[in-house]
Amino acid sequence: MTNVKETNYLMLTKQLKSLIEDEHHLIAILSNTSALINDHLDQVNWVGFYLIEDNELILGPFQGHPACVHIEIGKGVCGTAVSEDATQRVSDVHQFPGHIACDANSKSEIVIPIHVNDKIIGVLDIDAPIKDRFTWDDQEGLEQVVQILEKQLNQS
DSSP, rough: OOEEEEEEEHHHHHHHHHHHOOOOOOHHHHHHHHHHHHOOOOSSEEEEEEEETTTEEOOOOOOOSSSOEEEEESSSSHHHHHHHHHHHHEEEGGGTTTOOSSTTTEEEEEEEEEEETTTTEEEEEEEEESTTOHHHHHHHHHHHHHHHHHHHHOOO
């Protein structure tokens, strides 16, 4: 990682651990996490979570403009992250087959699956108003954030 990004993600992960270490309520944890990520990342216009309920993704805690409420698993970037159980880092969402445009200003996106007890419960979704916003360094840093969440949620 570049020094600035590495420092930013180290600070973010340290603050997240401290913020959620004694919390066990899913919505409280995700709400504060979305706010913290939003404060730490520049050039993003949406940070939030979608949670699996009744075999679809339902809008969870977020920071940003109103968003799509229901996303079918396997559809769009979020649904693909779930169906493939893999991080999706998309440099240009308009080139992603089946992209769901919740916000016309979003140009790039990263989505990371979240697991509790070895089962996907939802995703972290971050959008940016510029193309190529998310690098490999961002992916590594945000996957560490999700690992911290998973560890805390697995203890709940």
